[in-house]
Amino acid sequence: MSLEQLKSDVAELAAFLQQAKGARVKDVLTTAKAEAEREIVNLELKAKIAAERQATGSSEAKRYLHELTDYGWDQSAKFVKLFITLNGVQGCTEENVTVTYTPNSLQLHVRDLQGKDFGLTVNNLLHSIDVEKSYRKIKTDMVAIYLQKVEDKHWDVLTAIQKRLKQKKDSELSKDGDNPESALVNIMKKMYNDGDSKTKQMIAKAWTESQDKAKLGKETGGGLDSFDDL
Template sequence: MASALEELQKDLEEVLLEKSTRKRVRDALTTEKSKTETEIKNKMQQKSQKKQVDNEKPAAVVAPITTGYTVKISNYGWDQSNKFVKIYITLTGVHQVPNENVQVHFMDRSFDLLVNNLNGKNNSMIVNNLLKPISVEGSSRKVKTDTVLILCKKKAENVRWDYLTQVEKECKEKEKPSYDTEADPSEGLMNVLKKIYEDGDDDMKRTINKAWVESREKQAKGDPEF
């Protein structure tokens, strides 16, 4: 079936083919021709405007993927080689997320890891105050089965790190017993025993308590301590 525009065009062709020598007929044909041309022009404009509007319609908006809440990563392991400090983070299914979802940013003495949209949540880990400086350009990360491996390139190669961070080092050093040569030796020994007692299990505490009681009993009897 011909469209309305095609029908109008055919009508116009018939008007043009008409031949008349009488003024009234010629005027009527001219008027009809003008009306038909105007109608065709209007149809063409409507069609053009509709096409332009269709082209200007915005693309369908894709709703962003909901990534849920963010949790902090607290469990990890680390070791080192002559060139790298290696941090291992276990995240079940991390190898199945898009590569761009695993982001690590390195700085001279820190790094931060962000894993987006893993099982409906984000996973974040920030490590500041690394024990020694690292090379930002030489550091990288690898994604393995259920694991993210962070490779911090040592600026000073072949230098061993005793701790991962400066904070960890300071905490460990505070826990070490003091060996002040000017202090009372018995006080130092008591501090060591107290530390052992606090950190020990039930068997260790019973042993220390027993030794303490026996020592006090010997002192009461006048026997020398051993």
């Protein structure tokens, strides 16, 4: 899809979002808008890189941009910190590891790391950041990005999209408040989806055993009693 078409889609989605009333409709429109904005940023970054390579006549034109999606994050009272693992990145020059900031986004670009380019884009940050006071550090096999908070607030999640998704999950759980059994099942589903491999194994094992017992007539209550063991 062209850059012009994506920008047109974003404008149209923004107009629909202003008119939307239902929470589910707003979630769908917000997610679609964020995805289109991410594609715009990536296309603009690729176009910028291509123009720079053409202007310098560099052999870099043979390299492809690899989009990064995995990173860890943490926070302190003043900073939100992102940690991006890139083997050998300490061998790059300072000029080849750049981060572009806006009040609500960041864009990392790593050039010529073992013959490859890497990029990471994070849009719709949960709260605004101070562009001038944000910075990055190159460490062994890692790029650390420090986002200066504008307000002294605790960030529950990194982006506004993640917050909306979390609110949606919590809302789905609360809808079953009058039905304890359904609520418990949903809670277990959430624990399974958010848990580590060991937690998932325990929940799956307990659920399977409870279903087997229920089929044999040895247990009632929808197969939920065995969750007490967790």
